[in-house]
Amino acid sequence: MDVKQNGFMTKVLHAGHHPDQETGSRAVPIYQTTSYMFRDSNHAADLFALKEPGYIYTRIMNPTTEVLEKRLAALHNGCGSLAVASGMAAIFYAVTNIAGVGQNIVSGSNLYGGTHTLFSHTLKRFGIEVRFVDSSDPGNFARSTDQNTRLLFTESVGNPRCNIDDLEAMARVAHDHGLPLVVDNTSTPPPLFNPFDWGADILVYSLTKMVGGHGTCIGGAIVEKGGFPWESHGRYPxxxxxxxxxxDLNMWEAMGCDKKGKQECPIFTLKARTGLLRDTGAALSPMNSFLILQGLETLPLRAAVHAENALKVAEHLEKHPLVSWVNYAGLPSHPDHERARRMFPRGCGAVFGFRIKGGLEAARKFVESVRLCSHLANILDARTLVIHPAGTTHQQLSPEEQAAAGVSQDMIRISVGLEDIEDILADLDQALEKTQ
Incomplete structure (x- = not known):
């Protein structure tokens, strides 16, 4: 079966796996082991020298995790994937795979608070500068790059600003400067959106969110499109x-990337695996890989309900007398609505912000009054989730940084789940009434 020719629902069920040869297991087995037997001394030496594919140690590669990686690559029509312990590990590896001391990256400023803190503070300890720009104008990226810039970074849908920027124009800027475009697509995985279709080169995910879908385990991933001209101009040794x-092995040549074509050469994820993952060890556990695979099997069904419910909630809140503002790109009132319709015809995710009349105290009262919705720090598991970003996820940001990220003191971030829409709306209404 040529998985590349299959439809999306078939891929989420079959890509990357054949029934277990020893037992005939239809489900992907959990290979809960640290290490793997070598056939002989030569086999061991060849594995360590990357002359032969295979398994050495689960910190680097595991059969259960490998199915997840192959499936993620197939769903994006990419050439490779690397699964890691969390979404933050995926972002850190995606940057440090090609950026180091004295170099910089250029990023949109409308980011998840944890990513903003990583970029603003932690990467400085590694000598990497992050230049934040207003991503609504792709030209801002061009104006901030120089000879030491290594990549451009953005989110497909800003969290929690819900901005949708012109990825095609960003990709043109990146490629005109010989740089890859890295996109965090956590909020809108396929089938909602595939940034590779709009020019992105590398994707990062928190698999904890919609991909896993059940709030049971943490994981992250890097997905590589393939085809980026890493060899051009000697920029990426x-x-x-x-x-x-x-x-001194040259993996680019050893993999035949210089001969068989860059499109099929997962050099970025290979280098992250054999260098960063090997040496710093943010490995995804086999059990978590298995659980994320269970969620992945129903991703197309869940994504559709998330998007459908989110639009109904946004429309309801926009008309509510106690809500002063709703920031969801699926609404005609949003400044990026027309772009959202073009880029996200299946729906632009299920995470957005809204402001409650009454200021900070009303926002606090709201999150303390929900009954069905859950007040916690996560997004896009099966349940509807709410949080007050200014006091939690974006607390470490300065007032100016919060404003740039679209976070105000009276804003609530909601992640709309899969419950019956009437029950979600009833809970939001009763919690809003209590704010007054």
């Missing part, structure tokens, strides 16, 4: 030159 940690 990390990808195409000798690797001192592998006795």
């Amino acid at each position: 990390e990808m195409t030159g000798p690797d001192s940690s592998y006795h």
